[in-house]
Amino acid sequence: xxxxxxxxxxxxxxxxxxxxxIFIQGRKKISSILFSIFTFSIVLxxxxxxxxxxxETDTLNWCRFLYVxxxxxxxxxxxxxxxxxxGKKRLSGRFYFALSLPAVVLIFxxxxxxxxxxxxxxxxxxxxxxxxxxxxxxxxxxxxGYFGWSFFLLFISQKxxxxxxxxxxxxxxxxxxxxxxxxxxxxxxxPWFGYFNLNWVGQAITPVWISFTxxxxxxxxxxxxxxxxxxxxxxxxxxxxxxxxxxxxxxMTAEFLPHLPTQVSRVLILIVSIFxxxxxxxxxxxLASKYFYYPFYSSQRVLTDL
Numbered sequence: 001x002x003x004x005x006x007x008x009x010x011x012x013x014x015x016x017x018x019x020x021x022i023f024i025q026g027r028k029k030i031s032s033i034l035f036s037i038f039t040f041s042i043v044l045x046x047x048x049x050x051x052x053x054x055x056e057t058d059t060l061n062w063c064r065f066l067y068v069x070x071x072x073x074x075x076x077x078x079x080x081x082x083x084x085x086x087g088k089k090r091l092s093g094r095f096y097f098a099l100s101l102p103a104v105v106l107i108f109x110x111x112x113x114x115x116x117x118x119x120x121x122x123x124x125x126x127x128x129x130x131x132x133x134x135x136x137x138x139x140x141x142x143x144x145g146y147f148g149w150s151f152f153l154l155f156i157s158q159k160x161x162x163x164x165x166x167x168x169x170x171x172x173x174x175x176x177x178x179x180x181x182x183x184x185x186x187x188x189x190x191p192w193f194g195y196f197n198l199n200w201v202g203q204a205i206t207p208v209w210i211s212f213t214x215x216x217x218x219x220x221x222x223x224x225x226x227x228x229x230x231x232x233x234x235x236x237x238x239x240x241x242x243x244x245x246x247x248x249x250x251x252m253t254a255e256f257l258p259h260l261p262t263q264v265s266r267v268l269i270l271i272v273s274i275f276x277x278x279x280x281x282x283x284x285x286x287l288a289s290k291y292f293y294y295p296f297y298s299s300q301r302v303l304t305d306l
Contacts (some may be wrong), residue, residue, distance in 0.1 A: 024035035034080040039078075045073060053200065060117070067110050070143065090129055126197075188202075
C-alpha cells in the first residue's frame with residue numbers, strides 16, 4: 001500500500017470514530033443523526049478512493065463508486081444545516097424530496113451510463129486517469145451548488161444566533177469552507193482539466209474540518225466532550241473484548257466440538273456476544289467511574305433523585 005493510501009486509511013478511521021461518537025451520544029436528535037450520516041459519507045468517500053487507487057482490474061467501477069459516494073456528502077451536509085441548531089424546520093416533505101432528486105438522478109447516471117464517468121484506467125507509476133462524460137458539468141454544478149447553499153445557511157444562522165451557538169457555527173463554517181474548497185479544487189476541478197496527481201487530497205483534508213468542529217466543542221462544551229470521548233473509549237474497549245471473545249470462542253469450538261455444524265456455532269457465538277455487550281459495557285463504565293473519574297450517571301436515576 002502506498003503512503004497516500006496509508007494516510008487515507010488513518011483519516012478514514014479517525015472520521016469513522018468521530019461519527020460513531022456523535023451518533024452514540026446524540027442518536028435521539030435528528031441533527032446529530034444527520035451529522036453522523038454526513039461524517040459516514042466522508043468515510044465512504046475515503047474508502048472508495050483507497051479502493052480506486054489500489055484497484056488493478058476494476059478501475060472503472062471503483063471510480064464510479066467513488067463519484068457516487070461524493071454525491072451523498074453535500075446532500076447530507078445540506079440536510080444537517082436545515083435541522084441545526086433548532087431541530088426540525090417547518091418545511092414540507094415535497095421540499096426534501098425535491099432537495100434529494102438531483103442526487104438520485106446523478107447517482108443513476110453515474111452508475112448506469114457514461115454521461116458522468118465515461119472511462120477510467122490505470123497508468124503505471126502515476127495516478128489513475130478518468131475520462132469524464134458530457135454531463136460532468138452538471139455533476140460539478142450540483143456539488144458546488146449544494147455546498148454553497150449550506151455555506152449560505154451557516155452564514156445566516158451565524159448572524160441569527162448569539163453566544164455559544166454563534167461561536168460554534170463560526171468555527172463550523174470556517175472548517176467546512178477551508179476543507180471543501182480545497183477538496184472541490186483537487187478532486188472536482190483539476191481532474192476535469194486532466195490533472196489527477198492531487199485527486200486524493202480532498203479526502204486527506206477532511207480532518208481539518210473535523211478539527212475546527214472539535215475545537216468548537218472543546219472550547220464551548222468542555223464537560224460534554226470529556227463525557228463523549230470517555231464514553232467512546234469505553235465503547236471501543238467493549239467492542240474489542242467482544243471481538244476477542246468471539247474469535248477465541250470460534251477457535252475453541254472448532255477444537256473441542258468438531259462435530260458441531262459451523263453455522264450453528266457461529267450463530268450461538270453471535271447471540272452470546274450480543275447479549276454480553278451491555279454487561280461488558282457497564283463493567284467498563286463502572287471501572288472508569290471508580291478509578292478514572294469518568295462521569296458515570298444514569299438519566300433515569302438523576303430524574304428520580306430530582
